[in-house]
Amino acid sequence: MRVSEIFFSLQGEGIYIGAPTVFVRLYGCDLRCEWCDTMYAVEGGEFRTMSVSEVVERVEGLRCKTVCITGGEPLLQEEEVKELAAILLKGGYHILLETSGHMEPPPVFFDDGCVISLDCKCPGSAMESSTDFGLFRKLGEKDQLKFVIKDEADYLYAKGVLREHPTRACVVFQPVGGTEMRWIADRVLRDKMRGVRVLPQLHKLIWGNKRGV
Numbered sequence: 001m002r003v004s005e006i007f008f009s010l011q012g013e014g015i016y017i018g019a020p021t022v023f024v025r026l027y028g029c030d031l032r033c034e035w036c037d038t039m040y041a042v043e044g045g046e047f048r049t050m051s052v053s054e055v056v057e058r059v060e061g062l063r064c065k066t067v068c069i070t071g072g073e074p075l076l077q078e079e080e081v082k083e084l085a086a087i088l089l090k091g092g093y094h095i096l097l098e099t100s101g102h103m104e105p106p107p108v109f110f111d112d113g114c115v116i117s118l119d120c121k122c123p124g125s126a127m128e129s130s131t132d133f134g135l136f137r138k139l140g141e142k143d144q145l146k147f148v149i150k151d152e153a154d155y156l157y158a159k160g161v162l163r164e165h166p167t168r169a170c171v172v173f174q175p176v177g178g179t180e181m182r183w184i185a186d187r188v189l190r191d192k193m194r195g196v197r198v199l200p201q202l203h204k205l206i207w208g209n210k211r212g213v
């Protein structure tokens with residue numbers, strides 16, 4: 001597997017925010033979001049090649065039963081990611097897969113022990129045409145659909161998408177950059193956006209823009 005980094009920290013985003021978690025960040029992505037904050041896992045060639053069993057061994061050594069498989073786009077390494085998820089599930093791990101919303105996760109991620117965190121790319125990412133809206137209805141109540149919102153145009157886009165493509169998943173609105181969220185909160189309350197959670201990127205509030213946290 002092409003691995004960018006493996007580390008232990010707090011979950012910084014989404015419905016499991018604040019939970020101690022092991023992160024397996026895989027290298028490589030076929031999108032180029034304008035505000036991407038993990039470009040070191042997208043291009044530049046900074047990765048280690050590890051076997052699935054080496055990754056499992058490293059995860060086990062960090063002694064935490066919650067694992068976030070992220071990237072980059074983890075599903076570009078689908079065969080290895082499937083194998084990794086199956087081994088971790090068998091070992092009693094709880095998995096969160098972070099994926100960018102244009103590739104269908106393989107069946108193993110629809111297991112009760114896995115949460116799929118699917119992105120819906122807004123216009124501010126310049127990648128909005130990548131989203132496969134058909135994936136939304138495949139998500140369950142345990143999963144989440146995340147909109148990273150840059151400006152008013154993104155907010156209105158997210159509102160329209162949710163109207164046209166309902167989902168059972170938890171919906172998260174997260175500001176680009178992770179911290180300036182008051183204006184999103186005001187709009188969500190004004191528009192009574194039921195079922196939407198407005199969340200920061202906790203790791204940036206705690207540690208700033210650092211890698212490996």
Ligand code: SF4
Pocket residue numbers: 029030031032033035036037038039042071072073100
């Ligand atoms: S999909 Fe994720 S990793 Fe890829 S460019 Fe966009 S934000 Fe970065």
